[in-house]
Amino acid sequence: MTWTLAARAARLEPSTIREILKLTERPGVISLAGGLPSAEGFPVAAMAEACARVLREHPREALQYAASEGFGPLREWVAAELATHGLQVQAAQIIITTGSQQGLDLVGKVLIDPGSRVAVELPTYLGALHAFNPYEAQYLTVPCDDEGPSPERLDAAAGARFLYLLPNFQNPSGRCLGAARRLALAERARAIGLPIVEDNPYGELWFEAPPPPPVSAAMAGEAVYLGSFSKVLAPGLRLGYVVAPPPLFPKLLQAKQAADLHTPGFNQRVVYEVIKDGFLQQHLPALRARYKAQRDAMRDALQRHLPPGCRWNVPAGGMFFWVELPDALDATALLAKAVDAGVAFVPGAAFFADDARANTLRLSYVTVAPARIEQGVATLGRVLAEALAS
Amino acid sequence: MTWTLAARAARLEPSTIREILKLTERPGVISLAGGLPSAEGFPVAAMAEACARVLREHPREALQYAASEGFGPLREWVAAELATHGLQVQAAQIIITTGSQQGLDLVGKVLIDPGSRVAVELPTYLGALHAFNPYEAQYLTVPCDDEGPSPERLDAAAGARFLYLLPNFQNPSGRCLGAARRLALAERARAIGLPIVEDNPYGELWFEAPPPPPVSAAMAGEAVYLGSFSKVLAPGLRLGYVVAPPPLFPKLLQAKQAADLHTPGFNQRVVYEVIKDGFLQQHLPALRARYKAQRDAMRDALQRHLPPGCRWNVPAGGMFFWVELPDALDATALLAKAVDAGVAFVPGAAFFADDARANTLRLSYVTVAPARIEQGVATLGRVLAEALAS
Numbered sequence: 001m002t003w004t005l006a007a008r009a010a011r012l013e014p015s016t017i018r019e020i021l022k023l024t025e026r027p028g029v030i031s032l033a034g035g036l037p038s039a040e041g042f043p044v045a046a047m048a049e050a051c052a053r054v055l056r057e058h059p060r061e062a063l064q065y066a067a068s069e070g071f072g073p074l075r076e077w078v079a080a081e082l083a084t085h086g087l088q089v090q091a092a093q094i095i096i097t098t099g100s101q102q103g104l105d106l107v108g109k110v111l112i113d114p115g116s117r118v119a120v121e122l123p124t125y126l127g128a129l130h131a132f133n134p135y136e137a138q139y140l141t142v143p144c145d146d147e148g149p150s151p152e153r154l155d156a157a158a159g160a161r162f163l164y165l166l167p168n169f170q171n172p173s174g175r176c177l178g179a180a181r182r183l184a185l186a187e188r189a190r191a192i193g194l195p196i197v198e199d200n201p202y203g204e205l206w207f208e209a210p211p212p213p214p215v216s217a218a219m220a221g222e223a224v225y226l227g228s229f230s231k232v233l234a235p236g237l238r239l240g241y242v243v244a245p246p247p248l249f250p251k252l253l254q255a256k257q258a259a260d261l262h263t264p265g266f267n268q269r270v271v272y273e274v275i276k277d278g279f280l281q282q283h284l285p286a287l288r289a290r291y292k293a294q295r296d297a298m299r300d301a302l303q304r305h306l307p308p309g310c311r312w313n314v315p316a317g318g319m320f321f322w323v324e325l326p327d328a329l330d331a332t333a334l335l336a337k338a339v340d341a342g343v344a345f346v347p348g349a350a351f352f353a354d355d356a357r358a359n360t361l362r363l364s365y366v367t368v369a370p371a372r373i374e375q376g377v378a379t380l381g382r383v384l385a386e387a388l389a390s
Numbered sequence: 391m392t393w394t395l396a397a398r399a400a401r402l403e404p405s406t407i408r409e410i411l412k413l414t415e416r417p418g419v420i421s422l423a424g425g426l427p428s429a430e431g432f433p434v435a436a437m438a439e440a441c442a443r444v445l446r447e448h449p450r451e452a453l454q455y456a457a458s459e460g461f462g463p464l465r466e467w468v469a470a471e472l473a474t475h476g477l478q479v480q481a482a483q484i485i486i487t488t489g490s491q492q493g494l495d496l497v498g499k500v501l502i503d504p505g506s507r508v509a510v511e512l513p514t515y516l517g518a519l520h521a522f523n524p525y526e527a528q529y530l531t532v533p534c535d536d537e538g539p540s541p542e543r544l545d546a547a548a549g550a551r552f553l554y555l556l557p558n559f560q561n562p563s564g565r566c567l568g569a570a571r572r573l574a575l576a577e578r579a580r581a582i583g584l585p586i587v588e589d590n591p592y593g594e595l596w597f598e599a600p601p602p603p604p605v606s607a608a609m610a611g612e613a614v615y616l617g618s619f620s621k622v623l624a625p626g627l628r629l630g631y632v633v634a635p636p637p638l639f640p641k642l643l644q645a646k647q648a649a650d651l652h653t654p655g656f657n658q659r660v661v662y663e664v665i666k667d668g669f670l671q672q673h674l675p676a677l678r679a680r681y682k683a684q685r686d687a688m689r690d691a692l693q694r695h696l697p698p699g700c701r702w703n704v705p706a707g708g709m710f711f712w713v714e715l716p717d718a719l720d721a722t723a724l725l726a727k728a729v730d731a732g733v734a735f736v737p738g739a740a741f742f743a744d745d746a747r748a749n750t751l752r753l754s755y756v757t758v759a760p761a762r763i764e765q766g767v768a769t770l771g772r773v774l775a776e777a778l779a780s
Contacts, residue, residue: 001612012644039450051441060429063624098650222391234453236655254402260488265626
């Protein structure tokens with residue numbers, strides 16, 4: 001039989017992280033690789049109660065086909081929640097998605113032609129690259145410093161379909177854009193007519209202070225904004241959302257219908273039951289405290305165990321440390337050795353749209369407890385020291 | 391702000407059915423439009439028990455990120471189930487999807503280039519057209535009779551990327567391909583190298599006898615086969631699956647990862663808990679009996695109330711009657727009048743890839759009870775008779 005693949009299929013590739021996750025299922029390997037939220041933080045009791053209530057009170061509606069836009073009360077909740085973060089949107093602009101990964105796919109489907117330029121950060125979230133790649137995007141990397149993309153270097157991105165931006169505790173770099181940088185980026189983007197797609201999966205996971213208002217808040221309602229319940233509740237529910245400016249809403253909604261008709265209504269109703277009476281106000285402080293303690297454990301372990309010449313910044317929230325190794329080291333080449341020694345990480349190369357820096361790696365501190373973090377980083381330190389010595 | 395849409399966005403359009411569903415939410419309107427499974431058949435108690443058990447026994451796994459391929463035991467279950475229908479596949483060929491609509495989207499993403507020819511039935515499932523449209527397919531309609539596509543007319547489809555085929559109680563026509571027709575189609579397709587994408591959402595909803603083995607069973611493992619839990623359990627869970635031949639599996643899996651990482655693990659585990667010990671063996675006979683009674687009610691009502699010149703075939707399973715009106719009538723033009731009179735249907739035009747036949751409509755008998763079916767069809771009969779008289 002002759003199957004002819006679409007040209008875009010050549011741009012599909014295995015997920016680096018998912019391939020690594022398979023390796024790390026070996027017993028004895030401490031995985032600092034995956035961005036898996038701590039299972040300790042999953043609201044199991046609240047979920048169980050909510051499932052029972054939804055199936056008792058609204059079984060037919062929860063199990064029937066439902067609106068492609070999403071469950072009305074959940075959309076209202078999201079709009080009210082975003083307002084507390086300084087982003088004023090109508091519930092009618094919100095589409096509930098099957099994880100925010102689907103939001104990225106829909107954005108790509110509606111906005112990217114083969115060869116379209118898409119501006120991204122240095123480094124950028126590899127899941128976004130995976131979503132945009134099959135639409136045959138050409139990437140343009142905006143120069144970045146520790147505060148994110150440089151507004152004065154944004155003009156090179158003029159004419160791109162959009163700038164993909166992850167301002168809060170970015171995956172993988174952990175950086176968080178300051179308020180002034182956000183305003184400057186929004187101003188420059190508006191001046192050159194560059195649309196922004198803002199992704200915010202980690203914003204609630206702050207340790208000392210909440211991040212500044214979204215860049216979208218300074219874009220006069222003209223940005224696309226993506227959010228997720230994966231990091232604040234549980235990723236296995238696959239619930240995210242996209243806020244669409246009016247000119248894009250109908251096409252994003254039609255793309256959503258074409259993609260999976262609607263996000264599971266049962267999941268939407270269960271999550272709404274869990275959060276509607278303020279559950280997150282108690283849940284998030286505990287989650288932040290847990291992740292802060294784990295961040296501290298990794299910070300201390302990195303100081304103790306990584307050989308001279310390694311550099312990292314201490315994230316003020318989110319899930320990741322981003323480590324730059326001495327230039328001579330190639331993280332991808334070291335991974336197999338590290339896994340053999342009992343620790344896994346994600347080589348940083350996958351997070352670059354072009355000109356990958358081989359001497360970078362990403363460490364997650366949210367999945368394993370402090371004692372194992374210490375042990376894992378000590379192992380990593382030994383592997384790196386050996387590599388430097390040879 | 392200047393948003394530039396991708397060329398494919400021009401091929402996205404509002405879903406006819408979802409627009410009609412909004413109309414039919416008016417109180418007093420009997421909807422024979424939507425293909426909504428009877429909520430009476432939803433396994434609410436079994437679901438509630440399964441949710442509680444999953445959250446008690448495997449909360450962390452159910453709520454964590456999970457494999458893009460899907461939950462292993464559910465994939466095994468599907469493979470074993472398909473074997474009882476004559477289709478031998480490996481669990482490793484199965485990807486669990488977010489409804490079988492997502493399977494159609496992934497197939498389109500991997501197989502359709504702008505301008506690619508895709509062969510479809512006359513009429514065909516409009517959700518498949520919605521999924522394939524944004525990949526800019528060009529359709530080629532295979533001539534069909536009451537038994538489906540004609541094998542001897544298949545040669546015109548040689549060179550198409552694939553033939554999309556819905557052999558069991560097709561949506562919208564209700565027809566079911568006989569065993570000989572299936573074998574003849576498979577043989578001819580193999581002879582001309584035409585790949586087949588077989589969609590089977592309704593196969594379990596038979597009234598007198600199960601349908602013959604899938605066309606895929608005669609394709610030597612070279613077809614794509616799509617299935618769904620929406621019609622046998624509940625659509626609000628959004629669970630379907632795609633069986634991929636080995637050359638396509640990696641690309642479909644990568645497309646799945648890019649689209650939403652994975653289908654909600656919680657839903658997969660809950661459904662597996664519901665079905666693993668033979669639940670469907672008790673559940674399906676009850677569902678078939680309910681739908682058969684409703685099919686009979688609609689058959690009788692159509693005979694009683696539709697004016698002369700209308701034609702329909704009696705479906706042996708599934709969810710739909712397909713009605714051909716006298717040539718002078720345009721179902722789309724009649725819809726507003728019918729809704730005003732208190733009944734809704736889906737005009738047939740949306741189910742044609744080209745050369746829509748305006749004098750067709752689709753009626754669903756699964757959503758409302760027999761007395762309301764009788765009342766709805768009587769109203770439809772009056773509206774049609776009036777239109778014929780004027």
